[in-house]
Amino acid sequence: MRKAQIEILGLMIIVILLIFGLILYFKFAAKSSSSDDLLQTAEKNLEVSNLLSAVRLSTVCDKTSFDDVVKACNDGTFACEKEGCTLLRTELSSRMDAYGINSSRYMFFVGEEMFSFKCEGEHIVESYNMKGKTVKLVFCY
Amino acid sequence: MSVLSSTKAQLQMIEILMVVAVFVVILLVGLVFYFKFAAQSIHSAGENVCEVSNTVLLTALLSNPEMQCSSSGHEERCLDTMRLLFVKNLQTTATCRQKVSVVQVLPADNRTCTTVTYPDCGVYPLVNANLTFSSSYILSTPVGLYFPLTDTYTLGKLVIEVEA
Numbered sequence: 001m002r003k004a005q006i007e008i009l010g011l012m013i014i015v016i017l018l019i020f021g022l023i024l025y026f027k028f029a030a031k032s033s034s035s036d037d038l039l040q041t042a043e044k045n046l047e048v049s050n051l052l053s054a055v056r057l058s059t060v061c062d063k064t065s066f067d068d069v070v071k072a073c074n075d076g077t078f079a080c081e082k083e084g085c086t087l088l089r090t091e092l093s094s095r096m097d098a099y100g101i102n103s104s105r106y107m108f109f110v111g112e113e114m115f116s117f118k119c120e121g122e123h124i125v126e127s128y129n130m131k132g133k134t135v136k137l138v139f140c141y
Numbered sequence: 142m143s144v145l146s147s148t149k150a151q152l153q154m155i156e157i158l159m160v161v162a163v164f165v166v167i168l169l170v171g172l173v174f175y176f177k178f179a180a181q182s183i184h185s186a187g188e189n190v191c192e193v194s195n196t197v198l199l200t201a202l203l204s205n206p207e208m209q210c211s212s213s214g215h216e217e218r219c220l221d222t223m224r225l226l227f228v229k230n231l232q233t234t235a236t237c238r239q240k241v242s243v244v245q246v247l248p249a250d251n252r253t254c255t256t257v258t259y260p261d262c263g264v265y266p267l268v269n270a271n272l273t274f275s276s277s278y279i280l281s282t283p284v285g286l287y288f289p290l291t292d293t294y295t296l297g298k299l300v301i302e303v304e305a
Contacts, residue, residue, distance in 0.1 A: 010160055014167065021171055028178045039189065043196055043280070050203070050283045053218040057285035058247070059293040098247040098296055099283060 044124050048139045052126045055095050055137075066091060070135055074110055089115050107138040188305075191237040192280070195301050198233060199282050202241070202267075202299060207231070210287040219285030219294060225265040226256055233268055240302040241268035245286060247296040260288055276305040 056067045061080035069091060072084030079087055092108055092115060108115045111133040119140035127136040202208065203218065207228055210221035225243055233239060243265040250263025279302050286297040 010164075013164065017167055017171055021174060024175060024178060028182050036189075039192060039196070046196065046200060047282055050218075054283040054285040054296050057217070057219055057287075057294045058296050063292070065294065095247065095296060098249070099298070 044139070044141060048124045048126045048137065051099065051101075051139075052128075052137045055092070056128075058095065060087070060091055066095070070110060071130065073115075074131060074133060085115070092116065105140050107136075107140070109134070109136040109138070187236075191303060194236050195239060195280050195303055198239075198241075199280060199299060199301060202231070203282070203284060205231070210289075217285075217287070219287045220297070220299070221287050221289060222254075222260065222265065223289050225267070226254060226259055228267050231268050238272065238274070238304040239268070240266075240270065240272050240274075242266045242270065242300050242302075243284065243286070243297055244300055245295060245297045260290065272304075274302065274304040277302050278305055279303075 056065065056070075058066050060066055060069055064080050069079045069084060069088050072079035073088045075084070077084055088110075093103070096103070096106060103117045104119050106116060107119055110130075119138070121140040124139045124141070125136060126139075127134050129135070203220070204216075206216075208220045208224050210217050210219045210224075220243060231241065233241065245263035248263075250261075252258055252262040252264065254260075254262035254265045279300060281298045281300045284297050284299045286295050287293075288295070
């Protein structure tokens with residue numbers, strides 16, 4: 001082999017090593033980020049699902065639960081001696097505040113009517129049906 | 142002529158040795174990086190396993206019959222605060238060390254719950270309450286808390302503090 005040929009061979013080995021290194025780097029980087037995303041999404045889904053269940057059960061006054069207040073609002077009646085929808089707004093806000101969730105991170109719907117501010121970003125939705133209407137908690141992150 | 146040829150051969154030998162040395166250095170640097178990434182990947186996989194197992198634990202604890210509230214045999218998605226006082230030998234994950242507790246958030250109360258302080262308290266320690274970690278992260282999920290004495294429900298959080 002001529003000297004020039006040997007030098008080209010050496011250069012090729014270095015280039016192959018560099019490509020091999022880059023492949024390994026991207027392999028490790030891509031693997032860790034995709035599994036983290038999946039886990040975070042699962043955790044957020046669990047949080048929103050449990051949040052709606054906990055809020056629905058919570059007692060507002062005497063034997064009246066938050067769910068009863070939503071029903072009163074839907075029927076246009078009173079709960080805890082207050083107008084249903086007005087009470088729903090204040091009680092929802094106090095419950096979300098207790099979890100440190102500010103008003104820009106969630107939306108609460110009874111049917112088409114929204115009982116919170118509008119939030120933007122990616123959404124996780126948890127809902128249930130009540131007398132033909134969908135009660136929906138939308139969590140933005 | 143033979144002296145000249147000997148010097149040229151020596152130069153070629155030195156050149157080959159230098160190329161081999163550079164190749165070995167590049168190979169070593171490559172190996173160091175490879176093992177560094179491999180070690181990082183194993184460490185992160187370990188943390189991931191720990192986080193996944195604790196997320197599963199969060200869900201499992203919510204449906205643990207030792208703590209879950211029930212009405213007329215029908216199980217509800219909440220924890221009975223009175224049962225929380227008497228929880229013993231709760232099964233946790235063996236992959237990492239963790240502290241488990243239930244914290245009342247509405248109204249918030251920092252007092253630890255015992256049979257003496259209940260119900261005027263807000264923190265129910267369940268597992269390894271006395272452990273302290275130099276570095277840790279917290280996994281939590283909202284949960285309804287049931288008070289059988291008053292038949293009322295309030296809001297709480299199931300909290301798992303995991304050693305990092």
